[in-house]
Amino acid sequence: MLIIFIIFISIITFILLSNFSNNDSPLILNPIGIKVNKLASSIEIEGSIEIKNPHKRFEVMIPEFKILPLILSETETNNIRVKTSLMAKNIGLPNRRDDYWQSFIIKNCSSAIVEFSLTLKDKKDRNYLKDIDSLWIDILWVSYGPFGRKNYRKGFVAPIKFPDLEIELDKNITSTHTSIPIKTHKLGVLDDPVSTVYKYAFEKILPGDIVTIGETPLAIMQGRYIHPSVIDTTLLSKVLCYFFHPTSSLATACGMQSLINEVGAGRVVLAWLIGSLFKIFKIKGIFYRLAGEQARLIDDITGTTVPYDQVIVLGPKDSKRYCQELSKRLGAQVAVVDVNDLGKVKILASSKGTDTKLISSALRSNPAGNADEQTPLVIIRPS
Numbered sequence: 001m002l003i004i005f006i007i008f009i010s011i012i013t014f015i016l017l018s019n020f021s022n023n024d025s026p027l028i029l030n031p032i033g034i035k036v037n038k039l040a041s042s043i044e045i046e047g048s049i050e051i052k053n054p055h056k057r058f059e060v061m062i063p064e065f066k067i068l069p070l071i072l073s074e075t076e077t078n079n080i081r082v083k084t085s086l087m088a089k090n091i092g093l094p095n096r097r098d099d100y101w102q103s104f105i106i107k108n109c110s111s112a113i114v115e116f117s118l119t120l121k122d123k124k125d126r127n128y129l130k131d132i133d134s135l136w137i138d139i140l141w142v143s144y145g146p147f148g149r150k151n152y153r154k155g156f157v158a159p160i161k162f163p164d165l166e167i168e169l170d171k172n173i174t175s176t177h178t179s180i181p182i183k184t185h186k187l188g189v190l191d192d193p194v195s196t197v198y199k200y201a202f203e204k205i206l207p208g209d210i211v212t213i214g215e216t217p218l219a220i221m222q223g224r225y226i227h228p229s230v231i232d233t234t235l236l237s238k239v240l241c242y243f244f245h246p247t248s249s250l251a252t253a254c255g256m257q258s259l260i261n262e263v264g265a266g267r268v269v270l271a272w273l274i275g276s277l278f279k280i281f282k283i284k285g286i287f288y289r290l291a292g293e294q295a296r297l298i299d300d301i302t303g304t305t306v307p308y309d310q311v312i313v314l315g316p317k318d319s320k321r322y323c324q325e326l327s328k329r330l331g332a333q334v335a336v337v338d339v340n341d342l343g344k345v346k347i348l349a350s351s352k353g354t355d356t357k358l359i360s361s362a363l364r365s366n367p368a369g370n371a372d373e374q375t376p377l378v379i380i381r382p383s
Helices: 002-018 193-204 215-221 235-243 253-263 265-280 286-291 293-297 319-330 356-363
Strands: 028-038 042-053 060-073 080-089 104-106 110-122 132-145 148-159 177-182 210-214 333-339 345-350 377-382
Touching: 028 132, 028 148, 042 132, 060 080, 060 110, 104 110, 110 132, 177 193, 177 356, 193 210, 193 215, 193 319, 193 377, 210 215, 210 356, 215 319, 215 333, 235 253, 235 265, 253 265, 253 293, 265 286, 286 293, 293 345, 319 333, 319 345, 333 356, 345 356, 356 377
Parallel strands: 210 333
Antiparallel strands: 028 042, 042 110, 060 104, 060 132, 080 110, 132 148, 177 377, 210 377, 333 345
């Protein structure tokens, strides 16, 4: 009994310690629009970032804010000069003409807009601009309020180059089906998950086709990723991660903390305890069943293609609802899938009446690829 009591007290202590870091800034930051203008000798990008404060009482200050653009290109980028400018709107302060960031307050239940502009120029006029695929725009800012002073970091993709919709990639043809991978631009939070897939798939589908989308690209369009530098790891996450296989996305403190933040410390601890007991009897996988779907879907850094290899990508939300909405828009069956090069196919959700057996068979060879093919969509056409 004494041993059981000690274990119980230890679990409660871990859970309490894990909640000490939950005092966080209420601010929500999201890009809300972008415009790209390609000129003869430069590329001009204009966009807006909204900062919301949904808290009913707290007022939060923004003493620091900056953006760091990173060029993603097929060739060298050393000869491309980038000029940036920022301007905060509706903050009750006059606009400055220099590069100084003036601290301001976002009152409770209100928001502010930060407008930014980027100009890309080729310093040597060697036509390097044409090879630019996209920009990764890193936002680094400081939030200051009752929770203290905290640093935050969030990035998003600004696409520059788009694929030719008329070009078809190699098809995988068998006696039962044809798999057609669809190339897209580099997806991100600026892309609406339904409209974007509709744009790339609608002209290519035929009656009876099934449109599949990878769970990671869907999660990325939903903004379901976070930089490890802004995750407050706890004693609980640092201890639990040691019990997982080194290749697991839960084998790091940040990966484990991401799951704890998603489903709660109590559920993770309970799943781990029961899972450990079942392992004694050589029954595996109980932890993942009890911890929930997100436990299997989290991708730690290096688990996704550039530029998302630097962040932790969570699993998508509301996959079932998404499939139904996209299916209605496309007039075709839709499924969200998790596929790898080992022949494993997991169907997270599908629209009503979808042939899941055909999906599993068609995607076992992973026609979308597992590298940087930028083919998040696969159309499955029954033979």
